[in-house]
Amino acid sequence: MSETKAKGARQAAKDARKVPMRDFSQSLPMALLRAREAVMRQFRPNLRAHGLTEQQWRILRALAAVDSIEVTELARVAFLLGPSLSRILRDLEARGLIQREVDARDMRRGVLSISAKGMKLIAQVAPGSEAIYASIASHYGARKLAALQKMLAELEGSLAQFGASDEADDA
Amino acid sequence: MSETKAKGARQAAKDARKVPMRDFSQSLPMALLRAREAVMRQFRPNLRAHGLTEQQWRILRALAAVDSIEVTELARVAFLLGPSLSRILRDLEARGLIQREVDARDMRRGVLSISAKGMKLIAQVAPGSEAIYASIASHYGARKLAALQKMLAELEGSLAQFGASDEADDA
DNA sequence: CGCGAAAACTTAACATGTTAATCATCCGCC
């Protein structure tokens, strides 16, 4: 069996593994990724049915909650990096869902606001979205869900100080 | 002030919002995303220093834990979609970090295994990765971290049944 | 004033996520 030989060669390389590594299933990033994907799988069809991606929806929601907002501040609130935001804003503006002006006092700053058309779209999407959220809370347990959110926020908080090497000396 | 007019127009559109929407900060997908990003921000520099992306690292780790594995099974274990995996495998193979054969009994199936070079790379990256993980556990609390992982797994489990419309009739 | 550094975006370039379409192979079945 030529196949047994190949297997032997592979195993030889594998036997050099003296590096202990946690099992994959215990990886925290993996657990967070899987949980988030399980949640998003519930929401995506509804968004998609209205021609929206998850990120576009985040932006519209953020804009709907304020009168107007600057690009950088929106990036912070919607948790998007500048380049992604720039592209998405270009598209949303072309679709007439948002409007943009230039700050008269500082022409570097762009000021964004949602349009009436954008508000109308939100009104169409929100009910389904709320229903899905209620369903998740119901299946998982509202109390438990609140506890989970609290723990997630604490995790984020406990890691916030350490900017991972580069800005380690910010404090 | 012509600006006051624009503001008035924006507010008019906003006043049509009879759609109650949870505040952004209470969004579960957002909380998961933020937590995951906070965690990954710790790991990314170390991976990047060795020329690896997060996904490439997931693949190498998964391959290191087995003798060999098929592409579809690897996608499931590393939690990657087929197309992403295909591209990454092409690159990893070109870099000599993995090897691929074709299943003799079913020529549709590709069989993957890590190379000696790949194992060596893992040995270089793993210590730093483990140290970072220990640091996170230390700052957040090992007990709490375990509890969080359990809750995440339960969330995933409680949403697993509902395949979001399409495959709702699988059971 | 005017020069240089910093700030706010934007563009560029490459990697991945996501869905649909395509390709090759296998398998059941007539």
Add this chain to the structure above:
DNA sequence: GGCGGATGATTAACATGTTAAGTTTTCGCG
């Protein structure tokens, strides 16, 4: 033994993540 559906994997096309570089405008300051 060959046709048709199912399966494994890749490719295509578009959107976003991620880092670096470029552009425009401000601002400090001599």
